[in-house]
Amino acid sequence: MVNRLAVFDCDGTLVDSQAAICRAMDECFTCHGLTPPDRHATRRIVGLSLPQIMRTLAPDADPDLQTVLVDTYRTTFQRHRAEGLVEEPLFDGIVEVAQALGDAGWLLGVATGKSDRGLRLCLERHGLHARFVTLQTADRHPSKPHPAMLHAAIAEAGAAPETTVMIGDTSFDMMMARAAGAHALGVGWGYHDADELRSAGAHDVIERPHDLIAWMERF
Numbered sequence: 767m768v769n770r771l772a773v774f775d776c777d778g779t780l781v782d783s784q785a786a787i788c789r790a791m792d793e794c795f796t797c798h799g800l801t802p803p804d805r806h807a808t809r810r811i812v813g814l815s816l817p818q819i820m821r822t823l824a825p826d827a828d829p830d831l832q833t834v835l836v837d838t839y840r841t842t843f844q845r846h847r848a849e850g851l852v853e854e855p856l857f858d859g860i861v862e863v864a865q866a867l868g869d870a871g872w873l874l875g876v877a878t879g880k881s882d883r884g885l886r887l888c889l890e891r892h893g894l895h896a897r898f899v900t901l902q903t904a905d906r907h908p909s910k911p912h913p914a915m916l917h918a919a920i921a922e923a924g925a926a927p928e929t930t931v932m933i934g935d936t937s938f939d940m941m942m943a944r945a946a947g948a949h950a951l952g953v954g955w956g957y958h959d960a961d962e963l964r965s966a967g968a969h970d971v972i973e974r975p976h977d978l979i980a981w982m983e984r985f
Contacts, residue, residue, distance in 0.1 A: 815908070950968045
């Protein structure tokens with residue numbers, strides 16, 4: 767039997783982390799005497815791995831400085847979390863969606879640009895960690911839209927590309943899904959708009975978390 771697998775992006779799909787990400791990015795750039803990127807630009811790259819993010823947000827910096835920015839951002843975000851400054855609230859309805867999909871026999875996974883540690887802390891905070899059978903992060907894979915994360919999730923869950931749905935809010939998620947041969951389902955409550963998601967290959971776009979339950983029932 768081939769399992770059905772629903773793989774979620776994290777930032778912008780499960781949780782709204784933009785405030786925490788933008789705050790840490792601002793401090794990271796300021797620390798090195800650089801003008802922080804526009805916050806819209808920062809939100810646009812949520813979901814990529816940190817090295818790719820810094821190459822995008824600081825294209826004129828030399829590679830050594832880009833590497834330093836990666837380390838500074840990581841330590842800044844961790845310090846903010848320890849200080850209680852990181853709020854990553856779940857989008858309304860996510861808990862109910864996870865419960866409904868599990869009850870319907872779907873296995874759940876995550877593919878994210880977060881680190882292993884960051885993803886674990888985020889999911890544990892919301893009591894969701896145990897619901898996911900596969901967790902794939904930027905610590906162990908190339909950045910989205912490379913399909914490595916999704917390939918690993920499919921293999922670990924005993925699924926197949928044709929029985930897998932990648933659920934995400936960015937064009938990177940949609941391109942990753944297409945590259946892996948999975949179904950690409952965009953969500954309209956995150957950081958890229960519906961037109962971008964469709965242009966990047968989304969088979970469909972839903973506007974509310976609860977819409978996901980009915981969509982998956984038809985899969």
